[in-house]
Amino acid sequence: MTRLVVNPQQVDVINALLPSDTRVSAVRLTDNAFTLGADLLTDCDTPTDTYYEAREILHSLPQREITSEEILNQVVSDER
């Protein structure tokens, strides 16, 4: 699956941009990288899209192919 590589500070920036009822939280990989689902990019380009306010930073994140074996756990943002 394709994921977006992100760091915890970027997660907080994204959440600060989004409406209070919309949040992202990162999944940590076995190599301690943090990732978000690439499907966020399918819902951020037009003003009515769920993640529109964070579109610029979402599009700037590098993409990475990962396997399910690489997934360590899910990290909840401090913004929750």
Add this chain to the structure above:
Amino acid sequence: MIIGRFSLSRRKPLIEFPGIDPTARDWQQRVIANGGTVTLPTLKAVSDYIRAQKSSGLWSKKLYVHLPCGDQLAAAKVPQLVGAGSSVVTTFNIVEGDFVNTGATGGVKGNGLDKYWNFGWNPVTVGASLSNFTLSSYVRGTELVGTSRTILAVNGPSINLTQLAWAMVGTAEIGSVGAATTSEYAPTVNSAREGYLSVSTNGSRSQQYYVAGVATGTPVSATGAFFNGDFFVLAGNNNGTAGSFSTRYIRAIVISTGLSAAEQLTDYTIMQAFQTALGRQITP
């Protein structure tokens, strides 16, 4: 400005339909305020559900009702009965494509990895009764897998578990209301369970599991408490951290006070009619 049955605002047209229950109309207006829309057939299905609940005397037992439906995710995030919960649920990593209003893929689908929501309902701050409590969810999909998958839950570290889930304890579909330990789960048999699933206490700490309104499995008594936290959906709130993510489709989340066996069957019948109206019913 109001013209006949149509009231126009600057942002979106507000279309009021005659013959719709006032509680359903209130929900429709909250959907519009959240940037969503709802078609007449869906609004009528919600109205029929609420009216049937009211006429059967069950609406007054409802503490929270969320039937995710409408034309887009913004509509689906608005509960029909907010109670002590959030007026709009807080979604995590859920995108528009995760929600479908009608048909076989109707509901909000999890991915078993990072998608879930919090509806701001904490049984401790609400003051819910451990011996008079019902947790229900309408789901599509089974998870006969080698790991726990949660429909909705709040719990401490392996204690005070209130939930509906596929659990690895006995590898069973389970429910619990303040279970002190995993041995206090009310399980069903180890087979696929989908549709309207519910666990209820009704006048005692005895927990009864229900599938499609019918008591299933042996009642189990619980001795724990509610954990002080919000329920998560498509995942469990495990001491403040989301985990045990589900891949199922969530079509309803309902919290009620205690329901008798007869009330469970009535509640199911009304719920099944609603899901059928949207073409997303599960045949028991």
